[in-house]
Amino acid sequence: MPDLTGKKVAILVADGFEQVEMTGPREALDDAGAETKIVSPKDDQVEGWNHYDKGDKFPVDVRLSDADADDFDALLLPGGVANPDQLRVKPEAVEFVRSFVDSGKPVAVICHGPWTLIEADVVRGRKITSWPSVRTDLINAGADWVDQECVVDNGLVSSRKPADIPAFNKKMLEEFAEGTHNRGRAVTG
Helix, strand or coil, X not given: CCCCCCCEEEEECCCCEEHHHHHHHHHHHHHCCCEEEEEECCCCEXXXXXXXXXXXXXECCEEHHHCCHXXXXXXXXXXXXXXXXXXXXXXXXXXHHHHHHHCCCCEEEECCCHHHHHHCCXXXXXXXXXXXXXXXXXXXXXXXXXXXXXXXXXXEEEECCHHHHHHHHHHHHHXXXXXXXXXXXXXXX
């Protein structure tokens, strides 16, 4: 397992994130030594969902209005339908995400999470996967969408669904350990 000691990872979520898409990757990050922080537009806590059912509540570590991408080494964007739909209409969330991509910091995104990347206009020319219903949105935004368990495109790690989390976590840890990336050729896994 890659050693992420000293790495700070922002986990950007609003209410309605798919809980396992946050908790599974967060556990892998924590186990690898990373310091994870939930960043949210919410003040105190944010609520996950288990598909259509409400899940657990988690404390917000950093309010989005106080968050600075420069304070983090990488970004995790869980999915769920409601979560990215709320984030993509918040200019501060879109700018936060864009800052990571523009600086070459690694980003891991799963399921419906790419909606926020689309809004940030950072998927053009990138190879990516997602939940199938996001496919057309990604293609229309200029991405090269593929239906694979996990795709890596120079620091951008993407997966389709909760069943992909083991492969997603493996590649996320590798890319986060590598640090800042320059854009270039995509690698699939």
